[in-house]
Amino acid sequence: GSMAYKLIAKIKHIPTIVIGGQPVSRKIMIALDESIEAMRGVSAIAGLAADAREMEITICHCLCTDVIEQSYDRSSVMPEEEDEWRQYHQDKFSPYIDEATRRLIEAGLDPAKISPRFLFTKSNPLKKIIEVATADQVGTIVVGRREYAGFVDEHFRGRFSEKLIATINNIAVWVSS
Numbered sequence: 001g002s003m004a005y006k007l008i009a010k011i012k013h014i015p016t017i018v019i020g021g022q023p024v025s026r027k028i029m030i031a032l033d034e035s036i037e038a039m040r041g042v043s044a045i046a047g048l049a050a051d052a053r054e055m056e057i058t059i060c061h062c063l064c065t066d067v068i069e070q071s072y073d074r075s076s077v078m079p080e081e082e083d084e085w086r087q088y089h090q091d092k093f094s095p096y097i098d099e100a101t102r103r104l105i106e107a108g109l110d111p112a113k114i115s116p117r118f119l120f121t122k123s124n125p126l127k128k129i130i131e132v133a134t135a136d137q138v139g140t141i142v143v144g145r146r147e148y149a150g151f152v153d154e155h156f157r158g159r160f161s162e163k164l165i166a167t168i169n170n171i172a173v174w175v176s177s
Contacts, residue, residue: 006126018068018161018165018172018173018175019172019173021169021170021171023103023140023170023171024138024139024170024171025072025137025138025139025142026054026055026056026136026139026140027055027056027057027058027136027137027138027139028055028056028057028131028138028139028140028141028142029057029060029129029132029136029138029140029141030042030045030057030058030059030060030141030142030143031060031061031062031102031129031141031142031143031144031160032060032096032097032100033058033061033096033144034093034096035144036144036177037144037145037176038143038144038150039096039099039100039103039144040060040144040176041142041144041174041176042100042103042104042142042174043103043176044142044174045057045104045107046104046106046107046109047104047107049104049107049108049122051155053108053110054113055108055113056113056115057104057113057114057115058114058116058117058136058138059097059100059101059104059114059115059116059117060116060117060119060129060132061093061096061116061117061118061119061123062118062119062120062121062125062128062129063086063089063093063098063118063119063120063121063125064111064120064121064122064123064124064125065085065120065121065122073077073130085173086118086120090118091123093118096130097116101114103118104129108174117132119132124159126163126164126167127158129141129164130164130167130168133168134171137170138171138173139172140171140173141164141172141174142173142174142176143147143160143164143170143173143174143175143176144175144176145175145176
């Protein structure tokens, strides 16, 4: 409800956990991007490592392939060019995944229970993350909360964490800032 949104908007520098319904498992998905706040979510999980040792953790990054369509005429794109585009962006983001994995392992988590996952979608990245989390029976999604969102982000695109909370059920959402 509106109380969850108000808390997320007002509470800063404290991870906020919102649970709607009954989470289906103890699996954790960390939705990682290039932001400091997303990496703080990794650190929050690492800080709870003693309690999370047996949990399966997926470090997930989602890219929207609409970017390739906006950059030039999609009808001229060959399948191998799209594959190259995907591989380029996966390679570009890999250091963030590696850093997150390193932090979790240093905290004592089992490397065999940590898995990276790159998602690609032609539509909404939020929808894709929810789809994968539901299919994988994830019980918790960890996201970063941007400290500053410009007018355009705030009012037209919205905040990822708020949209996530409004959309899901039976999955806990940790909003790290």
